[in-house]
Amino acid sequence: MTKKLIVIGNGMAPGRMLEKLVEADASAYDITIFNAEPRVNYNRLMLSPVLSGEKTYRDIITHDDAWYASHGITLQKGEKITSVDRDAKTVTSAGGITASYDKLVIATGSSPFIIPVEGHELEGVLVYRDLDDVDAMLSAAKSGGRAVVIGGGLLGLEAAAGLKEQGMDVTVLHLMPTLMERQLDEASGHLLEKAFKDRGVDVLTKANTKRILGSSGRVTGVELEDGVIIDAAIVVMAVGIRPSTQLAKAAGLDVKRGIVVADDMRTSDPDIFALGECVEHNGHCYGLVAPLYDMATVISQNLLDGSALYEGSVTATKLKVTGIDLYSAGDFAQGEGREEIVLRDATAGVYKRLVLQENRIVGAVLYGETSDGPWFFDLLKKGKDVSEMRDTLIFGQAFQGGTPLDPSAAVAALPDDAEICGCNGICKSTITSAITSKGLTTLEEVRTHTKASASCGSCTGLVEQLMAATLGAAYSPAAITPVCGCTDLGHDEVRRLILAKELKSIPQVMQELEWKTSCGCAKCRPALNYYLVCDWPEEYADDYQSRYINERVHANIQKDGTYSVVPRMWGGMTSSAELRAIADVVDKYDIPSVKCTGGQRIDMLGVKKEDLPLIWEDLGKVGFVSGHAYAKGLRTVKTCVGTDWCRFGTQDSTGFGIRLEKFMWGSWTPAKLKLAVSGCPRNCSEATCKDIGIICVDSGFEIHFGGAAGLEIQGTQVLGTLPTEDETLEHVVALTQMYREQGRYLERIYKWADRIGYEEIRRQIMEDADKRKHYFDRFVASQKVAQVDPWSERVSGKDKHEFNPMKTLEMEAAE
Amino acid sequence: MNANIKTWIEVGCLEDIPRNGARCVKNGEMTIAVFRTARDEVFALEDKCPHKKGPLSQGIVHDNCVTCPLHNWVISLRSGSAQGADEGHTQAFPVKLEGNVVFIDLSFSKTTG
């Protein structure tokens, strides 16, 4: 008698298995297949095109009734198997059919994970797994309104794009900071987000769903943890899948996350195989079809007494949304001995990243241009040594073979009509002829005359190479010192482009400006963070992980890992209450050293990190705020006693110093900023070696700037003299803002002034009232968000994790 | 005792550690810095820079390295070795993630005292 084979589940994996089996030996088994879904087998991957309307159900059927009939396979549609009796070797369906088997294949796939938030059972809360789900979404889309998709992974995004195509308003809620974070790095995640926003899909990242709202049993909206409420006609949950293992578990098979199989794909019962997404092999559960097909081949052979082994698979993913090209394969975490090759073409919206290990590709992410995906994946799977083609590898298969050109020869070889500057549509001959006919020799001149590289600037390199090729030895590029090894751009270029391209996050800057590393380094990240804080004060969320430790914990780290605490003493003034509070804190927390700083205030040194918030709390009670003694920002305003007490004083230097400090504290600047106000030219507060100093005279206030008394010594220069405090304050603030906007990170004001010229600064601040007013207004605007005392914020719990160990192990635990 | 036997100790969840940041685990006299990279990989090093014992947990994390907060040495999170021209080594501990729970194997710290 022919042996009986029963298959539970009629998804994509058993479809492939049956094809292989009947191809090898059509008469080996009498085959029955049970499926919970009431239909034949279809291509689940193509549900998204059905949702978006590009395809219909008919187009995606893979095995129709005729196929089963012609191969003598019995298909039980709409019959869910509810139990397996391993002793009797039978299965029983919900409809009451019992059938016996010699060999059984369990291919129950997986089921969507539903977050058990309040409201998840409301009508209109859908998942995305099978054709019924698509039908439900399509009928909801007919009545319009907003669809909220929870989950910004592959499935969620495909659902979002499809629902948008069907005319719904769509919001994607994603818990993590970037979309598809499991497949993509931040840069490509950001590009993807932008692409979705461009097609009108709202994307909220870091969005944590609190509950689903409803009325009369139907969904009406979604409430987030932060209180935001989004109206919704339907909610689609696409937050992940779970292998469907209940049946196998009930039958007593070995089940962990999935149904455990050995390399021959047998479960813990040798007559039962498991196949597809429900399987766990070697600790892995797969969610893509390619590995399932490999498994299907192995099982088809082993059902025929073969001894095929499944060895696990590496997977590649492609997002199937028309107009968005995304491909990712393998493992692209960084690591020891791993190198990466990154190619960014901002104008074309292309990002490619390859991760190599021992000269072999181990991971690939392609965005915007994915045609080489399969080629890279092939090299990856074969573990091919790529050292020969390393230099051109990232350009793809078409660039291999032939002699690689050096870059400027390659530019010289371009045809005359090749487009160089995409933004302005400038071709090669326009640039070369302008260079020769107008005798241009600098990049700036070429920009002025041709507009090439004057917009986004990402073709600057090409234009420079073209100049070198045209001018030969006559061209000497202005030496620009790059910010760091992660980019060829200098600080000024980066600042200019942040504004021109409205870049508002670090990953965005890195993508658009074609950073060569994936997440920067300790040099560029703090610089970019400052530029973004300065340029987009109200929009940019400060990235603390890109700040040096002092600015992250608002205290100065010392050589032994303890910290020092310097509270603000406005203008150097203090009181008995303040001094008493300091004395109490020193006693209470056993602080080893107390010192008067060179900046007219008191430093408590040797504080344990865990004590910082407690100390700040005590200090806060008498009104102390952080002195920012650690900040690339406003530090001290030193003053002398002035007219209050001094027989030579001409103005209230103490009062004005305090006023300046109260106005300007909390602001971040390219490097530290120190001010001083002296009551007369005897200059007891040393104003003439400060970043900005004021010398009071009978007729008013003489503003000085650009002094240095640290690594270098340099006297200040005079900006100008003004009759009143108000005008002086406006000028000082405008000067500070000009420096904030133009200074390079870590460049003190004197270096900036030496670079751009004291005359130019005087012209803009003293003579151009409009400019001055604008600088002043921008400073005031940014102070609105900057003037928050970081100490009191932390006393109320912000960044709590910074100050406590994650865990303190009992000594026994380590035994 | 066998150095190959790992004794995994639970120290907290992935979410306890900021991305591109670190948290400390106190183990008696020793402090261990547990790092989380941008890609959610977790590493553990003794919290002591090979240069002058700077607390590496306080540095800036980038790629799979940390830059020491005291004098900017760059230390590999995976191996604990100083990168570039600097030479030195900090003890690295095996780490594993089960779901989002972080475990460290401290058996090595015992044998080396």
Ligand code: SRM
């Ligand atoms: C505490 C203090 C010394 C003191 O006990 O008096 C001090 C301490 C430090 N100074 Fe200073 N400077 C202190 C006043 C000064 C002064 C005097 C002044 O402000 O009038 C100067 C010269 C003026 C100037 O800034 O040009 C000064 C010029 C420097 C420099 C050289 C800067 C330069 O650009 O040339 C550095 C190094 C640096 O910033 O890279 C520095 C760096 C430092 C650092 C931050 C070194 C470091 O990175 O660890 C020290 C931090 C100690 C701490 O943890 O508190 N400190 N430092 C003074 C704090 C003033 C305050 O209340 O905020």
Ligand SMILES: Cc1cc2nc3c(=O)[nH]c(=O)nc-3n(C[C@H](O)[C@H](O)[C@H](O)COP(=O)(O)OP(=O)(O)OC[C@H]3O[C@@H](n4cnc5c(N)ncnc54)[C@H](O)[C@@H]3O)c2cc1C
């Ligand atoms: C919208 C969408 C898009 C996708 N896009 C891609 C893609 O682009 N690339 C890619 O590689 N993968 C993609 N996938 C994943 C891919 O479809 C799955 O990996 C694959 O279909 C899994 O095959 P399977 O046979 O293991 O399970 P399934 O195809 O899920 O089939 C399991 C079947 O078993 C039935 N069943 C379950 N329990 C029982 C029972 N007790 N009795 C009887 N029948 C039962 C179920 O009803 C179901 O029909 C996508 C998935 C979806 C939902």
Ligand code: SF4
């Ligand atoms: S600066 Fe002039 S006014 Fe002020 S204390 Fe010194 S001498 Fe007196």
Ligand code: FES
């Ligand atoms: S202690 Fe780490 S670099 Fe000096």
